[in-house]
Amino acid sequence: MKPDISTEVGAIKIERPTMLASGILGISLDVFDRLYKDGAGAVVTKSLSKEPWEGYPNPTVVGVKTGYLNAVGLSNPGAPYFAKMISLNKTVPIIVSLVGSIPEDFVFMIKQFENVKILGYELNLSCPHVEKVGLEVGDDPELVHKIVKSVKSHSQVPVIAKVGLGSSDYLETVRIACESGVDAITAINTVRAMAIDVETTRPILSHKIGGLSGSAIKPIAVRCVYEISSKFDIPVIGCGGVSSWEDAIEFILAGASAVQIGSALVDKWVGVFSEINSGISKYMEKKNFSKIKEIVGIAKKF
Amino acid sequence: MQRNSDVPTIVKIEKIIDETPTVRTLVFSDEVLSNVLPGQFAMVWIPGINELPMSVMISQEKGKAAFTVRKHGIASTELYSLKAGEQIGVRGPYGNSFTIKQGKILLVGGGTGLVPLMRLLTFLKKTDDVTLLIGSKTKNEVFFEKMANQILEYNKHQVIVATEDGSYGKSGLVTQVVENLLSETKFDAVYTCGPEKMMHKVVQLASSKNIHVQASIERMMKCGMGICGSCCFGEVLACRDGTVFDGKYLLTNKEFGLTHRNKAGMLEDY
Ligand SMILES: Cc1cc2nc3c(=O)[nH]c(=O)nc-3n(C[C@H](O)[C@H](O)[C@H](O)COP(=O)(O)OP(=O)(O)OC[C@H]3O[C@@H](n4cnc5c(N)ncnc54)[C@H](O)[C@@H]3O)c2cc1C
Ligand SMILES: Cc1cc2nc3c(=O)[nH]c(=O)nc-3n(C[C@H](O)[C@H](O)[C@H](O)COP(=O)(O)O)c2cc1C
Ligand code: FES
Numbered sequence: 195m196k197p198d199i200s201t202e203v204g205a206i207k208i209e210r211p212t213m214l215a216s217g218i219l220g221i222s223l224d225v226f227d228r229l230y231k232d233g234a235g236a237v238v239t240k241s242l243s244k245e246p247w248e249g250y251p252n253p254t255v256v257g258v259k260t261g262y263l264n265a266v267g268l269s270n271p272g273a274p275y276f277a278k279m280i281s282l283n284k285t286v287p288i289i290v291s292l293v294g295s296i297p298e299d300f301v302f303m304i305k306q307f308e309n310v311k312i313l314g315y316e317l318n319l320s321c322p323h324v325e326k327v328g329l330e331v332g333d334d335p336e337l338v339h340k341i342v343k344s345v346k347s348h349s350q351v352p353v354i355a356k357v358g359l360g361s362s363d364y365l366e367t368v369r370i371a372c373e374s375g376v377d378a379i380t381a382i383n384t385v386r387a388m389a390i391d392v393e394t395t396r397p398i399l400s401h402k403i404g405g406l407s408g409s410a411i412k413p414i415a416v417r418c419v420y421e422i423s424s425k426f427d428i429p430v431i432g433c434g435g436v437s438s439w440e441d442a443i444e445f446i447l448a449g450a451s452a453v454q455i456g457s458a459l460v461d462k463w464v465g466v467f468s469e470i471n472s473g474i475s476k477y478m479e480k481k482n483f484s485k486i487k488e489i490v491g492i493a494k495k496f
Numbered sequence: 497m498q499r500n501s502d503v504p505t506i507v508k509i510e511k512i513i514d515e516t517p518t519v520r521t522l523v524f525s526d527e528v529l530s531n532v533l534p535g536q537f538a539m540v541w542i543p544g545i546n547e548l549p550m551s552v553m554i555s556q557e558k559g560k561a562a563f564t565v566r567k568h569g570i571a572s573t574e575l576y577s578l579k580a581g582e583q584i585g586v587r588g589p590y591g592n593s594f595t596i597k598q599g600k601i602l603l604v605g606g607g608t609g610l611v612p613l614m615r616l617l618t619f620l621k622k623t624d625d626v627t628l629l630i631g632s633k634t635k636n637e638v639f640f641e642k643m644a645n646q647i648l649e650y651n652k653h654q655v656i657v658a659t660e661d662g663s664y665g666k667s668g669l670v671t672q673v674v675e676n677l678l679s680e681t682k683f684d685a686v687y688t689c690g691p692e693k694m695m696h697k698v699v700q701l702a703s704s705k706n707i708h709v710q711a712s713i714e715r716m717m718k719c720g721m722g723i724c725g726s727c728c729f730g731e732v733l734a735c736r737d738g739t740v741f742d743g744k745y746l747l748t749n750k751e752f753g754l755t756h757r758n759k760a761g762m763l764e765d766y
Contacts, residue, residue, distance in 0.1 A: 219725035219733065221761035228731040240725065246760035251571075252547035253539075255719035256587065257502025266724055271761040393506035394543045394583055460502070460721045463736065 197478035199471060201235070201486040203451045204377045204429045205352045206314050208287055210235030211474065211486055212442065212467045215433050215456035216291040216316060216356070217241060217264075221271060223280050230286040233467030237286060238454065239276065241293035241318040243327075244302055246272035251400040258389050261408025261435070262457050265323040265401035268293055277306035284311075289354070293318040295326045296337075297344040304348045314351045317341065317376075319367060320358030320383035322405040328383075329360040332367045342374035354431065357418075358383030364418065365425060372426050380431040380454065381418040385411050408457035409435045416448050423449025423491050437461065439473020449491035501528070502721055504541050504585030509578055510560070515639035519608065520576050521553060521564045522584075529561035529586060533593030534616035535689075535712050535740045538563075539720040541585030542578070546571035549717040549735070551611040551689075552589065554618055564639075566608050590720045591739045594710050598624055599684030604674055604698050606631040606690025610640050612712050613689055617647045626653040627677065631670030631690065635663035671697040683707050686743075692766055696753030699743040709743035716757055726761060 201211045213236040219225050220240035229237055249269025256263055270276070273292070280288060290312050294300050304315070319338060321328025331337050338355075345353050355371040357364050357379060368379055384405025389398045397403075415434025423430045432445030437458035445453045458466050474486075483489055511523040529538055532552045540563060541547045548571050553562040567576035578584065594616050601624050605613045610630060620626060626648055632638045644655045657665030658673045666673055671694060677683075678701055686702040688695045689712040702709035715727035715734035722736030730749040732738065746752045755763045 217725075218723050219728065221725045221757070222728040222731075224731035225725065225728050225733070240761070246762060248759040249718070251545075252718055253504070253541055254547075255721070255724055256504060257500050257721075259500065259503070262502070262723070264719075264724075266718065269718075269726070269760055275762055391504065391506060391543075391585065394585070396543050398504060398541070398585075400546070457723065459723050463722060 195484070197475050197483060198485050199475050199478070201452050203431055206378070208235040208452065210467070210471050211446070211452040212470050213289070213431070213452055213454045214238055215454035216318065217266065218456040218459060223283055226283070226286045226288060229464060229467065232464045233471050235287065235452065236289055236313055238289045238316055239291050240270045241268050241291040241321065242270050242273040242276050242303060243268065243293055244273060244299050246270065246275065253399055256389065256398055258406070260410035261406055262460070263387055263389050263399060263404045263406055264384065265399045265404030267401065268321060268324050268327070273303035273306045277310050281310045287313045289314050289316050291316045291318050291356070293321060293327045295331060297340045300341055300345045301348050304345065312351060314354055314377070315345065315349060316354040316356050316380055317345060318356050318383070319371070320356050320360065322358060322360070322384055322386040323401055323403060329358060332357060332364070333360040333362045335366060335370045338367055338370045339374045342371050342376050346375040352377035354378040354380055356380040356383060359385055359414070365421060368422050368426060372428050376428070378429040378431060379422055380433055381422055382411070382415045382434050385414065407434065409437060411435050412441060416444055419445055419450050420448040420494070424494055436470070437466070439470045439477060442470050442474055443477055443489070446486065446489045447491070447493040449494060451486065451490050501589065502587055504587045506583050506585050509580050509582050509584065512580055515564065516637050518637070519564060519566045519639055521562050522575070522578065523555050523560055523562045524584070525559055526561050526586060527559055529589060530555065530559050532589040532615070534619055535593040535612045536589040536591050537720070537739065538586045538588035538590065539717070540575065542571060542574050543583065543585065545574045548572060548575065549720060551608070552615065553611045554615050564608055564611050588720060590735055594687055594740050596620065597685035597708055600625045600681065602627045602629065602677065602683045602686045604629045604631070604670055604686065604688040604690070606670060606694050609690030609712070613687060614640055614644065614647070616687060617644060620651070622650050624651060626651050628653070628655045629670055629673055629677070630655065630657045631694065632657065632659050634659055634661045638664060670694060671701070674698055674701055678702065678705055678707070685709070692753055692756070699746050703743045703747060710740050711743065711746060712739045713741060714739070716759060726757065726759070728757065
């Protein structure tokens with residue numbers, strides 16, 4: 195029998211365990227439609243703010259030897275505009291990523307999506323390159339508690355917290371998010387990093403410091419998924435450097451119920467989802483697993 | 497030469513050619529970009545200012561490439577104002593390229609949209625019968641006319657200029673000239689790059705006559721490599737699925753000729 199690659203992240207049920215990571219290709223419903231047809235189990239939107247943001251000047255995304263560096267500056271068309279756009283969505287499982295600095299921002303944004311069919315929210319508590327949002331929120335336990343509480347009390351759908359490596363212990367952020375009622379955790383976001391061009395002697399990104407993504411951060415992300423799922427009883431979505439089915443399985447063995455994919459699109463383009471899905475399916479067949487659930491976290495028994 | 501095309505490579509501007517009072521060509525040495533396919537572009541870093549997508553222009557010297565830039569906003573004006581000896585960063589090449597057909601070929605370019613078409617000229621066969629149509633607002637903004645005639649020296653060819661104010665060549669919009677040409681001659685392929693409204697009309701005209709037509713699309717670009725999403729154009733990404741698309745597809749794209757996205761990703765009308 196063909197293995198079943200559908201999976202559950204708490205109350206979120208998806209047909210395939212590979213999702214599009216936030217910020218990647220995430221501003222148009224037509225593109226979401228295409229990625230879903232191409233095999234993505236769900237798509238996460240760009241992190242949306244209350245108002246439209248232009249983001250930083252270029253260079254905002256460049257390659258480094260081991261991956262990619264970005265400081266896009268959370269450019270996005272704003273939650274009201276976006277909600278209107280995706281209100282036409284019939285088929286695509288969409289997770290809306292939100293970014294803000296106070297609970298009221300989040301409540302305002304959730305109101306925009308009240309009548310829009312979405313799978314859930316992902317709170318970006320971990321963007322490493324925009325002040326007063328992202329990591330600066332994630333690093334403030336009090337604020338995390340307030341934001342999660344108010345989002346949970348206004349949201350009709352599950353709420354995921356996306357954490358990253360800030361200046362405080364990320365496991366503390368996870369603990370508070372869990373205690374405040376969050377339904378799942380995505381780990382991790384990009385890791386604060388920088389590249390300097392030796393010829394011009396200048397930082398390359400216009401924002402100077404950005405976030406590192408791609409294969410370079412995969413071992414770090416796997417460790418975080420392993421730690422979170424070992425310490426807390428909460429579903430985890432793995433993110434960071436997934437570019438093959440082996441990477442995806444590694445995250446699942448570490449404790450992830452699904453994975454998100456971003457940078458791998460550069461090399462593999464939109465075919466990456468179906469490639470990884472079929473790799474996972476073949477692996478399960480070979481190893482006699484019939485459901486993703488059977489693999490989640492089994493590396494922890496050693 | 498092997499390199500990670502997403503990491504900026506620093507090159508030095510070696511020569512500057514004034515094309516018109518507002519357009520310049522900057523020549524530099526770069527083996528990789530000197531060999532790109534027609535239609536491909538690079539992300540060009542102007543250190544301390546910004547990074548812009550630019551079509552790769554030909555240079556007649558081996559191992560050299562060029563950009564032809566019109567001074568417009570802040571970033572392009574800074575690029576335009578660079579002096580020989582100054583440095584820029586280039587990454588790429590990015591994007592696909594025109595599918596080259598043979599026979600009677602029509603190229604329709606407007607403004608700096610001529611850049612990829614000039615490279616395309618160098619890929620045509622000596623047996624091709626080539627018509628290049630250059631559209632411009634006025635006489636002193638016309639450029640590449642002489643160079644195109646030189647490149648096509650051994651071809652049966654004609655280079656036609658149309659100016660909107662009638663100060664040089666044919667008078668009026670290029671699309672009017674295209675309409676006339678298509679009614680007189682049976683072309684095997686049409687290639688176009690320039691303002692989207694112009695390309696839209698050219699694609700409609702050529703498609704209505706069942707001629708193979710391709711256009712190179714411009715959108716706001718941040719990464720150039722297909723992850724940031726800023727260049728989305730219907731369900732495709734201009735930087736990665738394009739920039740060159742077939743007319744047949746373009747006429748099904750609901751944004752073509754109508755809307756594009758601003759820096760925040762909101763749709764705006766053309
Ligand atoms: C694939 C591609 C190839 C191009 N090739 C050339 C070329 O060969 N020669 C040339 O002169 N110009 C070319 N351009 C246009 C060029 O990238 C700039 O858009 C233009 O120079 C104006 O930039 P600015 O920052 O000076 O203007 P601004 O005043 O900052 O912006 C004016 C307008 O320019 C456009 N623009 C600005 N930044 C970008 C960006 N990052 N990506 C896309 N559009 C932008 C937007 O429509 C914007 O509204 C190309 C664009 C693309 C997408
Ligand atoms: C260009 C770019 C933009 C991103 N924008 C966002 C964003 O808006 N919100 C967010 O939570 N993460 C954002 N990220 C982080 C990714 O979602 C992901 O966590 C990270 O890239 C690691 O995954 P990867 O190695 O598969 O790319 C962005 C990453 C990149 C490369
Ligand atoms: S410019 Fe980033 S996806 Fe095309």
